[in-house]
Amino acid sequence: MTKITGFETHDVRFPTSLTGDGTDAMNTDCDYSSAYVTLFTDSSLVGHGMTFTIGRGNEIVCAAIKEVSKRLVGKDTEDLFSDMGSAWDYLLADPQLRWIGPEKGVIHIATGAVNNALWDMFARSRKKPLWKLIIDFTPEELVNAATFRYISDAITKDEALALLKDKADGKAEREKEVRKLGYPAYVTSAGWLGYSDEKIVKLTKEAVAGGFNHFKMKVGANQADDIRRGTLIRSIIDDPQYLPKGVAPGDPSSHSLRGKNAGPTGAVLMIDANQVWDVSEAIDYVKGLASIKPWFIEEPTAPDDVLGHGTIRRALKPYGIGVATGEHAHNRVVFKQLIQADAIDVAQIDSCRLAGVTEVLSVLLMAAKYGILVCPHAGGVGLCEYVIHLSLIDYISISGSMERNVLEYVDHLHEHFKNPCSINPQGRYNVPTNPDEGYSIEMHKDSIAAYEWPSGSYWAQKTSE
């Protein structure tokens, strides 16, 4: 019998504001940060988890993580693993902590870090990467690991079970295929608002040469600038001369590209406003960007405004521009409503804004039932390491489809992780295969020692300068 005996948190902050990485219309000086937790047991088994913030306030999340983690101390790990859905309910059920949510804000993202740490521990205990642990579940086991509270009007446990049984036959084949090909990715690093035109040109050419054919650009600070930057990116991604040697242009009318406003080489451009506009402003502004042919506008307005997203989606439909959101959708209920209101084309789940793997599974099941594409949010620090697992679970066990999906990839800060994610020469995520990597989120001890706020060696030196 193994029991959880304690935990440790770390407030880790990286000085990304110095380089303009991560800048968009809303977030202008981000220090990518990790509110990091390790759960310990009375054996050598541990579980690592984190949630992402962009700097100040990370200590508040760490304080909340401590409160949530306390609930697990003394618990038997096998009891928790045998019913991860109930373990999740239990984590959320503290009546006093619930009041400071419920299921939103600091307490919810803290719960995400803890739930993810528990899943990491579960995967390590079975010597499998997290995605493999879950795809090897029977349909019944997977349904029991999810939560259906507050979403049974959109999907019942029985419907989820039927959906998973329907997909069970092809699992082995899909696992084999994705291990060989990798999972499709898109690149955001070229289009941060804080970058110069020269830097954008250089990074876009590198991304095309790296095999990518979906690109995202930040918009919303100045429409004329956005048109100029978008036209610049389009001039590169639409030009066959930049394609890697031996790669033929994609067919914009093919199944994987249809409806995505793809250019002549099959390249797709997405735009992201990070919530800067009111609803009518969003509509007017994005109509003005129709010439750069975006597939979708991401986060056009307040992330809680379900009906506003629906209004924007209907207004932009005649222009062939869709709507995507989700990185700030604080729980599965928001996704349920976005789907019920026909407000989105693409669900962008976040691995640690939702309260961990358990709640993500519920959203993946809903999205599969309603045929909504899932393109998880990544970037930041640690998010790419997390989300490849989630997209693999979605493809192999739940939706059974990956050809129209793309998983965000940002080439920042991977060196701080023991099992960093990686991209193959075709611009696709490699499949994590180390049996000891769990959820791939374990950070190097040296990185924590250097970047722990405010006493880590990097920050201590900065403040003494």
Ligand SMILES: [Mg+2]
């Ligand atoms: Mg975004």
